[in-house]
Amino acid sequence: MILGLVGGALLLVSGLLSWSYEPIFGDISIRFWPVSLQIFAMLLGITVLVVALSRSLLAPVIGWFSAGPALLALGIGSTAFAALSLVGVAVQAGGLINANEGVYVALVGALVTLAGGVLARPLVATRDAFTVKAPSTVEIALIAIICAVALAVAAYALGRDDAWVFVLFLVTVGVIGTGLAKAGFFGYVGAAAQRHRHVLTLGAFAAAFLFPFTQDGSEINMSIATGVLIFATTAIGLNIVVGLAGLLDLGYIAFLGAGAYVGAILSGAASSQIDWHPPFIVTALIGGLFSAFLGLIVGSPTLRVSGDYLAIVTLAFGEIFRLTMFNLDGNNGPDLTNGPNGVTAIPNLKIFGFDFGATHTVAGIELSRAANYYLLMLLLTGIFILVFARMNNSRIGRGWVAIREDERAAEAMGVNVFGLKLLAFAGGAFLAGVAGTVKAHYDTSVTPDQYQFLESAFLLAAVVLGGMGTIAGVILGAVVLKLMPEKLRFFSEYRLLLFGLLLVLMMRFRPEGLVASRRRQLEFHEDDEELAEVIEDRNLAIEEETR
Known part of the structure; x- marks a missing residue:
């Protein structure tokens, strides 16, 4: 995990450096005053560091944290983020000549993270995240935090007027979400939500109700x-x-x-x-x-x-x-x-x-x-x-x-x-x-x-x-x-070109949809014996809980 730690540290440091000679994207030319793209890079760096450290600290304890696949996903996503940021700076500032050291440090950090994910020794999860339980108060607090984060993400995204900042923010959220999903985090969250459906429903609607109060009219x-x-x-x-x-x-x-x-x-x-x-x-x-x-x-x-x-x-x-x-x-x-x-x-x-x-x-x-x-x-x-x-x-x-x-x-x-x-x-x-x-x-x-x-x-x-x-x-x-x-x-x-491309990618990599039921997952991945066994174990766990 050394490469993961180095890559995460470089991404984190890049947010403190200047990314452009021109004051674009909220003035990313200033050092030690991170805004927009710089903050996004720091968030990616923090996530990479947490995943890299969790491989040795967290995975042996809880048994379901798959740090290797998560680090690989974060490396791929961070590289895409850094490359897209470089393109955005070049387009908005008038050429690569106006790109400063920060964006290049972020790109190097992303590539190092990717190398760490590729070379990571496979560590098979000993437990399915869906079957892991924590105290009810912890799970309810986690659901509340996730609802609050979702509200903050929605409010921030809608408040972005610059299209490049909006796109790169969505890329950042997507990369972090994919990394956590590969680690098994959302499997655990899904199980906790299943055990506390009413809490999740109330939390989601409370966040949606509070959304107008975050938009300042x-x-x-x-x-x-x-x-x-x-x-x-x-x-x-x-x-x-x-x-x-x-x-x-x-x-x-x-x-x-x-x-x-x-x-x-x-x-x-x-x-x-x-x-x-x-x-x-x-x-x-x-x-x-x-x-x-x-x-x-x-x-x-x-x-x-x-x-x-x-x-x-x-x-x-x-x-x-x-x-x-x-x-x-x-x-x-x-x-x-x-x-x-x-x-x-x-x-x-x-x-x-x-x-x-x-x-x-x-x-x-x-x-x-x-x-x-x-x-x-x-x-x-x-x-x-x-x-x-x-x-x-x-x-x-x-x-x-x-x-x-x-x-x-x-x-x-x-x-x-x-x-x-x-x-x-x-x-x-x-x-x-x-x-x-x-x-x-x-x-x-x-x-x-x-x-x-x-x-x-x-x-x-x-x-x-x-x-x-x-x-x-x-x-x-x-x-x-x-x-x-x-x-x-x-x-x-x-618009229609991007729409068609999105559908093609979805049908290729996730035909069951962004949030699919377990039944449809099996329909589209009927040859995946491992997935079938995991879902069968989850169904047995749910049946035991209902008894």
């Missing part, structure tokens, strides 16, 4: 966060259809649009053609039920087909919905949606006297309009997650999984295949419709162009990328696909 950052939540809640509904029931729906955005149009038409907007303005709770229910009704209409004749044929039919439905909204303009059909102009000037929500369009001050901190809608969507997200979790763990959820695995075998075992398919379509559509009613008020306008096929593709990608059938995975996938384009606008011309 920033409307831009909260607008991005609210858009991410709307996208995530819609993806949770699609996860019922695709992740649980295994039905490939390429027109799901139409259900979100249906709810949005219901919310817009019943909102009291000047361009609305219906003079009835019920309370928003009633409007949300109507929007959800209308979307579910559309799901039943589409599902009844089409769910008797499957696979590629179902995908084509749902794709056609999405386009039919968009074109229908175009034609309901009073010329080609009833005057209901105002045609291509859509419903505009939608007023802000007012629920129980609370005006979501006004700025409110809580504990001396201003909550902007976007923050108000963020908190509303957070409440809806909690409800959606509860519905998804309950259905997933119910007899209905097991029926959906059986249909996804083998439809004919499920039918032979007495599962009502058609009925459960229809329920999945209608249930997912209902959740999307409710989210659409909030989206209409937040966007203040609804037009047919907002609900194109590309949006359905991104929703499906969020489910697949995050991990089909999981809650945390879908939310993480939605965050990645919605946040990245917003923060990397200078890559706008290459």
Whole structure:
């Protein structure tokens, strides 16, 4: 581990040196005053040092800490970070001539760490991290710390205006996360979270609730966060259809649009053609039920087909919905949606006297309009997650999984295949419709162009990328696909290229998704006998705990 210690020390020291002659990225030209990239390098160095020291100090005690693979992952990631930093300095400062000693020291430290990982003597973990237990107070404190760190990471990431700093920060977080995962840390955290599910749920929602209070009234950052939540809640509904029931729906955005149009038409907007303005709770229910009704209409004749044929039919439905909204303009059909102009000037929500369009001050901190809608969507997200979790763990959820695995075998075992398919379509559509009613008020306008096929593709990608059938995975996938384009606008011309490259890499190296269920891990790695044995041991451990 000598090379690991040397590499970590060099990364740590590099953060105290100058990285550029030019005052870029928060002025990284100053020595002994680390900012942005310099701090990231120091974090990587600290992580490498901890892993290197843990090989001899921690691994023999707890038995599950795999320092060798972790050091190799940190070496590869640190090298990529240092090389990308060098490119960023060259681009922003006008050439490599303007790169100072700090970035080169970081590169050398990363390469030394990589060499240490390659030459590290394999040390096989004697215990599976999933089976290790600590006192409950320690595990609860660890979960609380992880939630607090996640909140700090999200707040810092959204606050970065410089795209290079944002990208390199994500690289740093990714490298540290990968290193800890290779060491087995997240296996232990997953086990602790399984034993304290309620603590994890409360901690996650507490961190999400506190997020607006970390943005100092920033409307831009909260607008991005609210858009991410709307996208995530819609993806949770699609996860019922695709992740649980295994039905490939390429027109799901139409259900979100249906709810949005219901919310817009019943909102009291000047361009609305219906003079009835019920309370928003009633409007949300109507929007959800209308979307579910559309799901039943589409599902009844089409769910008797499957696979590629179902995908084509749902794709056609999405386009039919968009074109229908175009034609309901009073010329080609009833005057209901105002045609291509859509419903505009939608007023802000007012629920129980609370005006979501006004700025409110809580504990001396201003909550902007976007923050108000963020908190509303957070409440809806909690409800959606509860519905998804309950259905997933119910007899209905097991029926959906059986249909996804083998439809004919499920039918032979007495599962009502058609009925459960229809329920999945209608249930997912209902959740999307409710989210659409909030989206209409937040966007203040609804037009047919907002609900194109590309949006359905991104929703499906969020489910697949995050991990089909999981809650945390879908939310993480939605965050990645919605946040990245917003923060990397200078890559706008290459957005689809980067998106496609990301999917190719994911399908190659982690086809089960970022956060995958154990069942799907085995499906995609059925030849991995070691993984099968580990998962079997974990299942036995869980069964023993429940007894």
